[in-house]
Amino acid sequence: MKKIKETYLPLLNRTEVVYEIDHARQPTPKKEFIKSQIAAELKTSEELIDLHKVITNFGTSKTKVIAEVYNAKEDLQRLIRKGKKEKAKEKTKEDGKKEEKK
Numbered sequence: 155m156k157k158i159k160e161t162y163l164p165l166l167n168r169t170e171v172v173y174e175i176d177h178a179r180q181p182t183p184k185k186e187f188i189k190s191q192i193a194a195e196l197k198t199s200e201e202l203i204d205l206h207k208v209i210t211n212f213g214t215s216k217t218k219v220i221a222e223v224y225n226a227k228e229d230l231q232r233l234i235r236k237g238k239k240e241k242a243k244e245k246t247k248e249d250g251k252k253e254e255k256k
Contacts, residue, residue: 155191167229168222178215192221204234
């Protein structure tokens with residue numbers, strides 16, 4: 155694992171890091187493995203890391219990882235992007251609350 159770039163963003167209270175992982179003769183590493191490697195190298199908790207992108211070009215054995223490392227869990231929860239499943243769960247909870255009020 156080789157660190158390519160590290161940028162601190164003070165307004166967002168996070169550090170953006172770019173790594174290149176060489177995985178010759180092996181499949182693309184799992185996201186959990188990548189998170190644990192980044193956490194070990196930066197000496198931080200895995201729950202403060204958000205993997206923004208994991209890019210592997212077809213036929214190559216190198217993966218580019220763009221990760222965001224937050225200073226606090228509150229900052230992570232405030233700024234993290236929500237997936238379709240999480241948005242759907244929130245919508246069903248809101249619909250349930252509206253039906254209870256009627």
